[in-house]
Amino acid sequence: MKSAPTYKFGSLALKASGDTTKTVAAKTAVTVENPGIAATWAVGVKMGAFTGYTVEDGNEVANDATLTGATLDITSTGVTNTTTTEDSLLPVAKSFTLAGDGQGAANDVLVASKAGSAFQGIGTTKETTSATITVPAGNAAGNYKANLTWTLTADPTSALEVTPEDAAQ
Numbered sequence: 167m168k169s170a171p172t173y174k175f176g177s178l179a180l181k182a183s184g185d186t187t188k189t190v191a192a193k194t195a196v197t198v199e200n201p202g203i204a205a206t207w208a209v210g211v212k213m214g215a216f217t218g219y220t221v222e223d224g225n226e227v228a229n230d231a232t233l234t235g236a237t238l239d240i241t242s243t244g245v246t247n248t249t250t251t252e253d254s255l256l257p258v259a260k261s262f263t264l265a266g267d268g269q270g271a272a273n274d275v276l277v278a279s280k281a282g283s284a285f286q287g288i289g290t291t292k293e294t295t296s297a298t299i300t301v302p303a304g305n306a307a308g309n310y311k312a313n314l315t316w317t318l319t320a321d322p323t324s325a326l327e328v329t330p331e332d333a334a335q
Contacts, residue, residue, distance in 0.1 A: 167209060168197040168290075170316035173238075173297040181303055189298040191243070196276055196293040198257075198318065204285045207320040209276040209293075213238060214313040215268030221309065233310050235302040236266030240275060243296050249289030257287040266312060 171192030180186050196209050218231025242259035250256065257278035264270055275295070278287025 167316065167318040168199050169194045170196055170209075170211075170314070171295055171297075172314075173299075175299050178299070178301065180301060180305060180307055183303045185303065186301045187298055189296055192295045192297065196295065196316070197290065198276070198278075198287065199290045200278070200288050202288055203320075204288070205320055206277075206279040206285070207287060207318060208274045208278070210272040210274045210317050210319065211240065211264070212272035212315045212317075213264040213266065213268065213270065214315070216266045216310045216312045218308050218310050226309075229308075231306060231308050231310070233266055233301055233305050236305070236310075237300045238264045238266060238312070239298040239300070240264065240273075241296050241298070242275070243294045245276070245291065245293045247287070247289050247291045254281045255284060255286050255288075257291050257293075259293050268312070272315075272317065 171194050173190055173192060175188050175190055178186050178188055198207070198209060200207070216233035216236050218229045219226045220229055241261045245256050245259050247256055257276050259276055260274055262273040264273065276291070276293050278285065278291070
């Protein structure tokens with residue numbers, strides 16, 4: 167994995183009743199470079215809890231505040247690949263919701279698998295995303311952040327088996 171997105175929401179005016187939402191585009195794309203290894207792979211993301219902080223003398227100082235019930239919806243806005251434009255060979259992009267309590271499981275955002283006799287995601291794949299934060303009423307105003315942990319997993323058992331006869335063809 168060459169890069170993973172970050173999302174900066176800036177200021178939100180919290181509502182006294184109802185949810186507050188804001189959508190932003192990712193600052194960078196999910197970028198995976200596969201030099202030609204024919205195997206399945208996936209990019210997943212897990213989110214930690216939204217925790218509060220203050221800024222003192224230009225430094226962030228953690229406090230005990232949390233955003234209760236907040237969620238982050240990750241939405242795919244496009245997938246490109248340097249090797250192919252054929253839809254069946256592009257990795258599959260997924261959209262999902264991450265819970266802001268840090269207790270949720272990792273979710274796959276981009277998955278490449280076998281497509282017929284070929285594999286998806288050979289070359290450089292980029293997926294652009296947007297994120298929507300939802301903050302329920304009743305949360306206190308303040309500064310909050312949550313860490314996103316991005317992982318690339320591969321399944322070497324899915325690799326194409328090349329026999330000496332195949333290699334000679």
